[in-house]
Amino acid sequence: MTQPTLQHPGQKKSFHISREWLFEYKSVIALMGFMLIISLISDSFFSTGNLLNILRQTSINAVIAVGMTFVILTSGIDLSVGSVLAMTGALAATMVGMDFNILAIVSLTLAAGAAMGCLSGLVIAKGKVQPFIATLVTMTLLRGTTMVFTDGRPVSATNGAASEAFATIGSGYLFGIPVPVYLMALVFAIAWFVLNHTRIGRYVYALGGNESATRLSGINVDRIKLAVYSISGALSALAGLIVTSRLASAQPTAGTSYELDAIAAVVLGGTSLTGGKGKVMGTLVGVLIIGILNNALNLLNVSSYYQLIAKALVILLAVLVDTRSAK
Numbered sequence: 001m002t003q004p005t006l007q008h009p010g011q012k013k014s015f016h017i018s019r020e021w022l023f024e025y026k027s028v029i030a031l032m033g034f035m036l037i038i039s040l041i042s043d044s045f046f047s048t049g050n051l052l053n054i055l056r057q058t059s060i061n062a063v064i065a066v067g068m069t070f071v072i073l074t075s076g077i078d079l080s081v082g083s084v085l086a087m088t089g090a091l092a093a094t095m096v097g098m099d100f101n102i103l104a105i106v107s108l109t110l111a112a113g114a115a116m117g118c119l120s121g122l123v124i125a126k127g128k129v130q131p132f133i134a135t136l137v138t139m140t141l142l143r144g145t146t147m148v149f150t151d152g153r154p155v156s157a158t159n160g161a162a163s164e165a166f167a168t169i170g171s172g173y174l175f176g177i178p179v180p181v182y183l184m185a186l187v188f189a190i191a192w193f194v195l196n197h198t199r200i201g202r203y204v205y206a207l208g209g210n211e212s213a214t215r216l217s218g219i220n221v222d223r224i225k226l227a228v229y230s231i232s233g234a235l236s237a238l239a240g241l242i243v244t245s246r247l248a249s250a251q252p253t254a255g256t257s258y259e260l261d262a263i264a265a266v267v268l269g270g271t272s273l274t275g276g277k278g279k280v281m282g283t284l285v286g287v288l289i290i291g292i293l294n295n296a297l298n299l300l301n302v303s304s305y306y307q308l309i310a311k312a313l314v315i316l317l318a319v320l321v322d323t324r325s326a327k
Contacts, residue, residue, distance in 0.1 A: 117233020
């Protein structure tokens with residue numbers, strides 16, 4: 001918080017930036033500083049084309065990270081998001097080839113993703129299995145199922161009556177802005193409303209803050225867990241639609257390591273890994289930090305090997321700050 005110390009008429013007003021204020025807005029400060037440094041290094045960073053490219057590139061991770069935010073706010077984790085993306089992408093491409101209507105393709109794909117997420121939620125809520133283990137099992141199961149379903153080969157999404165409309169999801173433009181950017185903005189707006197202005201949003205924070213107290217207060221904790229993992233699965237399916245549409249085919253290995261990028265974005269955005277504390281708009285900042293980091297390293301022609309090291313160091317720094325602020 002900013003604390004004015006103006007006491008006497010005629011005396012100049014001064015401000016003191018508290019330590020709490022710096023911790024609360026650390027992600028935004030890091031993002032602004034990051035953008036300033038990169039703009040000094042690369043002249044092309046602030047070009048319209050490059051900024052739109054960053055937003056389009058980050059939209060996939062952003063959509064997944066919103067679902068991950070719901071899960072982590074309940075003190076859970078979802079390692080299956082990449083596998084859900086690959087499986088739903090294969091389903092969508094198959095439906096395109098079978099001449100399904102575009103609305104049916106989108107609806108059925110999102111429903112399939114929600115069902116896959118619900119499966120993880122069932123194992124966690126009813127089976128009393130730790131989220132890490134449950135989603136690890138789901139991740140492996142769905143990746144294997146995708147390999148069997150596709151026979152390990154890409155599935156084309158260019159044949160079929162809905163192929164042109166399907167391509168618009170990941171590659172289309174509206175008023176000069178990529179369609180995935182609109183989808184990202186819509187997902188963040190809905191998530192912000194749900195978490196801040198609905199009963200389920202309050203229950204998500206309560207569950208992450210203290211599960212025993214939440215259960216004793218009469219809230220159906222298992223139902224909340226099913227809901228958040230279903231949301232995560234549905235949003236992973238939406239990311240699968242974007243990726244498959246953009247590539248015009250479903251890749252059985254798509255989505256590998258996407259879970260790590262999503263978790264990193266959530267942590268960088270200030271959401272605590274212990275649950276109950278965080279904001280979905282902070283996740284947007286985290287997503288942008290990772291996206292701009294990747295973009296800057298590409299502009300500077302840094303090897304992909306060093307890019308992994310740089311990303312790991314940034315994530316480590318965020319976790320250390322999160323651990324320190326939680327004390």
